[in-house]
Amino acid sequence: xxxxxxxxxxxxxxxxxxxxxxxxxxxxxxxxxxxxxxxxxxxxxxxxxxxxxxxxxxxxxxxxxxxxxxxxxxxxxxxxxxxxxxxxxxxxxxxxxxxxxxxxxxxxxxxxxxxxxxxxxxxxxxxxxxxxxxxxxxxxxxxxxxxxxxxxxxxxxxxxxxxxxxxxxxxxxxxxxxxxxxxxxxxxxxxxxxxxxxxxxxxxxxxxxxxxxx
Amino acid sequence: xxxxxxxxxxxxxxxxxxxxxxxxxxxxxxxxxxxxxxxxxxxxxxxxxxxxxxxxxxxxxxxxxxxxxxxxxxxxxxxxxxxxxxxxxxxxxxxxxxxxxxxxxxxxxxxxxxxxxxxxxxxxxxxxxxxxxxxxxxxxxxxxxxxxxxxxxxxxxxxxxxxxxxxxxxxxxxxxxxxxxxxxxxxxxxxxxxxxxxxxxxxxxxxxxxxxx
Numbered sequence: 001x002x003x004x005x006x007x008x009x010x011x012x013x014x015x016x017x018x019x020x021x022x023x024x025x026x027x028x029x030x031x032x033x034x035x036x037x038x039x040x041x042x043x044x045x046x047x048x049x050x051x052x053x054x055x056x057x058x059x060x061x062x063x064x065x066x067x068x069x070x071x072x073x074x075x076x077x078x079x080x081x082x083x084x085x086x087x088x089x090x091x092x093x094x095x096x097x098x099x100x101x102x103x104x105x106x107x108x109x110x111x112x113x114x115x116x117x118x119x120x121x122x123x124x125x126x127x128x129x130x131x132x133x134x135x136x137x138x139x140x141x142x143x144x145x146x147x148x149x150x151x152x153x154x155x156x157x158x159x160x161x162x163x164x165x166x167x168x169x170x171x172x173x174x175x176x177x178x179x180x181x182x183x184x185x186x187x188x189x190x191x192x193x194x195x196x197x198x199x200x201x202x203x204x205x206x207x208x209x210x211x212x213x214x
Numbered sequence: 215x216x217x218x219x220x221x222x223x224x225x226x227x228x229x230x231x232x233x234x235x236x237x238x239x240x241x242x243x244x245x246x247x248x249x250x251x252x253x254x255x256x257x258x259x260x261x262x263x264x265x266x267x268x269x270x271x272x273x274x275x276x277x278x279x280x281x282x283x284x285x286x287x288x289x290x291x292x293x294x295x296x297x298x299x300x301x302x303x304x305x306x307x308x309x310x311x312x313x314x315x316x317x318x319x320x321x322x323x324x325x326x327x328x329x330x331x332x333x334x335x336x337x338x339x340x341x342x343x344x345x346x347x348x349x350x351x352x353x354x355x356x357x358x359x360x361x362x363x364x365x366x367x368x369x370x371x372x373x374x375x376x377x378x379x380x381x382x383x384x385x386x387x388x389x390x391x392x393x394x395x396x397x398x399x400x401x402x403x404x405x406x407x408x409x410x411x412x413x414x415x416x417x418x419x420x421x422x423x424x425x426x427x
Contacts, residue, residue: 058231059225062227062231063220063223063224063227065224066224066227066228069228070228070231071228073231073232073235074231074235076235077235077238077239080239080242081238081239081242084242084243084246084250085242085246087246087250087253088245088246088250088253089249089253090250090337091253091254091256091257092257097329099333109389170338170376173338174335174338178352207298
């Protein structure tokens with residue numbers, strides 16, 4: 001795979017949320033606002049970059065039968081480092097996300113990338129994969145957080161859009177709203193994917209017709 | 215017990231990974247300890263500035279313990295007491311404990327309160343942070359003379375639309391803070407006086423030492 005294929009695959013085609021439906025706990029837990037989603041995505045990105053990089057570096061050294069505990073130890077170390085750094089330099093955001101930061105360890109998306117990608121690919125490919133996957137994850141978090149914040153509070157990134165008279169739809173702030181909004185987003189993604197596929201098929205047919213005609 | 219080569223490799227790999235991880239965590243801990251302490255102090259400082267009456271001292275530096283509660287006193291330039299603040303915990307929030315910094319005037323009336331940590335639902339229970347009118351409603355109240363319940367329970371405090379448990383917990387905890395002050399008032403005032411005397415004494419000693427020099 002080329003680097004751009006790796007990126008497309010991680011960001012869209014095999015998107016952690018839209019395609020694999022992994023990492024639901026942080027997704028549903030923190031996305032009450034777009035900003036929370038963004039920072040959760042950044043924290044996940046830092047962890048995934050670190051873990052993919054190190055796992056790829058040591059992939060030939062770690063014996064196969066102890067690789068999972070080794071990977072988890074590496075991931076847990078990075079998560080703790082990110083948590084401490086956030087507590088030190090982004091204290092207010094840490095207070096909001098604090099509960100969900102340690103849970104990044106058990107975000108199966110991260111161990112999944114270590115096992116499925118970083119342990120079998122070069123360091124540079126693994127870094128691209130980490131960037132792509134976490135960018136896709138962050139995109140999904142911001143999208144869901146934005147939808148919930150917009151419908152639930154009439155705000156986006158803390159800015160009021162509809163004025164004071166907007167009646168807050170509180171359900172979207174509550175957990176059921178997360179599931180409902182996610183369902184509609186997934187439906188939208190499937191619609192886009194179908195359109196993309198139709199266009200690709202049509203293009204392929206056109207090419208075949210031209211070739212047959214010549 | 216003797217390991218064969220493969221087993222040795224496995225053990226070695228895990229040990230090396232664990233030691234490296236521990237090393238990285240140790241270094242991070244050393245690097246972040248100071249900034250974390252500073253950030254926490256800064257956050258508390260901001261909150262104290264909001265709940266205490268105007269003061270000239272460093273309330274954190276002057277804090278003392280009464281009955282295992284850390285009290286932050288507010289004093290004017292002469293050391294006269296202007297108020298106190300301390301943190302109370304409402305254990306019965308909608309999702310977990312709510313920490314509230316309560317600021318009092320020396321007579322026992324509330325100056326202001328401020329929620330410092332909570333996990334209440336955004337848009338519902340977090341009115342205890344965002345709803346300034348609701349928070350304002352606490353100012354000036356004393357233990358007697360107010361009905362320390364939410365309106366739904368026949369009291370003086372509004373609940374929020376869709377959220378009763380959160381304000382109920384806060385009202386109860388603030389009432390507890392006032393009751394604590396009423397029972398410990400003399401102890402607290404004595405502690406401040408002692409502190410002031412200690413400061414004067416040390417200043418006096420310094421002057422004496424200078425004379426001896």
